[in-house]
Amino acid sequence: MIYPNGILNILGKAIKKGESAEAKFSVAKLHTNTTVDxxxxxxRSKKPGPTVLFTAGIHGDEVNGIEIVRQLISKSVNKPKIGTIICMPVINIFGFINLQREFPDGRDLNRMFPGSKTGSLAGRVAHHLMNEVIPKVDYIVDFHTGGANRFNAAQIRIQAGNSQHDAFASIFAAPFVLYSKNIRKTFRNACNKLEIPVILFEGGKSLSLDKEITKIGVEGSTRFLSHLGMLEDTHEVPLAQKPVFVEESKWLRAKYSGMFKTVFNVNTYVEKGQILGFITDPFGKLNHAVKATYSGYLINVNETPIVYQGDALFHITSKLKETND
Known part of the structure; x- marks a missing residue:
């Protein structure tokens, strides 16, 4: 990104080449009139180069992503030899404080983009982010996790048909790459409309820290920055594996309500007909074996002990992208 006179003007700060700063993303005031920033x-490096933004905590309960960005900062990965790196570890500070996914107005911030200057609280935050920060960046890495008690395998989500996104996903090298459509009013969709590439990382589950997930997130981010030529050789991370590109996947749902116990963890390849878990009742009358209806990798596993009929239990890949490897 080339800035006028080489100065990055962002959130009220004027940052020259070679300088570092901590800006304040003003969200709102509490009902006590306390400012929340x-x-x-x-x-910034003294040498010109791309600007990369790392974001996490759009959902306040997705702490794995927040931990990944924290580690990038603590390990000084965010100090580039060229270009600029911007870190926003917690966007939804209200949700993070209250350990909740949504904003205080009950809205999902990731369904409010590009937002409105005069709309709801979540909409105003989305508008502020899209107008004050996003126009300053070239690339975005956005971290998310699975929902309540549903553990996501580490994965990158991109839209199909974009060779640049495919290349970035291969470089990041999470175990899986899922092709998923851009959902209306999401952060990723709003940024893609501005032709700013977004690498969306999913891994783990809400309100939980997982060492392996954060390790994959940190290492993948480091590889991506190294690919852009932004890091010293001391930060180089070798490629651990080639990701599996997933073209289609399906949810396996509970046929009965009851107590649920899984047999396998995420990343496991299972065969059609294989027993994946059991649904029982407290009275010893029900013992239902949950079987795979087709072969594929488990990319999400429900870890809740109690399920209801129709609840999603396993997310299984059903079609993988053919490669020449």
């Missing part, structure tokens, strides 16, 4: 950590 989100720290934004910015490091």
């Amino acid at each position: 989100v720290p934004v950590i910015i490091h």
